[in-house]
Amino acid sequence: MTLRRGSNRGRVGGVRRLGGCRPILLTQHDILKVLLSTATLHPNIRLAGGDLHRKGRVEVLLDGEWGTICDDDWDYNDAFVFCRQLGFKDVDKVRRDAFFGEGTGQIFIDGIECDGTERSITDCPYTSNHNCIHSEDAGVVCTSGKRLD
Ligand SMILES: [Ca+2]
Ligand SMILES: [Ca+2]
Secondary structure: OOOOOHHHHHHHHHHHHHOOOHHHHHHHHHHHHHHHHHOOOOOOEEEEOOOOOOEEEEEEEEOOEEEEEEOOOOOHHHHHHHHHHOOEOOEEEEEOOOOOOOOOOOEEEEOOOOOOOOOOHHHOOOEOOOOOOHHHEOEEEEOOOEOOO
16 A cells, blocks of 8 residues: 655655554554544543442542542533543433542542533633542443434
8 A cells, every 4th residue: 555645755755765554553653543533431440349330439540640529519511521421421320439439649620610612621620729539529420322414
């Protein structure tokens, strides 16, 4: 296969002079960019400690580290943004008080106040200067239905 995009022509020519590993790295980078731009699932959040893929302790990846969300102000609107971000249609249950077990690491988010329209949980107003402990970790049960939009 020959790439005809103008931006790649000079790069491919330069790579030939530099040796064998660089073309593979550049190609992986291009593929990763496409995958990230088309991904339905957001790579920076996850559910942990639940027994089904749609429920668990809500966790976020910030600065390369997984951490939790405090249940202070954790309500339906916040859970809705989280479930939608994971690709689910809605929220089944909002869980508080480390319902799915206590997380480890940092508590990144406290006092979260989503209005329900945000695309990402980290787009919601919140404070990282928390007054929480892990027994207050927030959780959620998302509906089994996947979002269609
Ligand atoms: Ca809230
Ligand atoms: Ca608080």
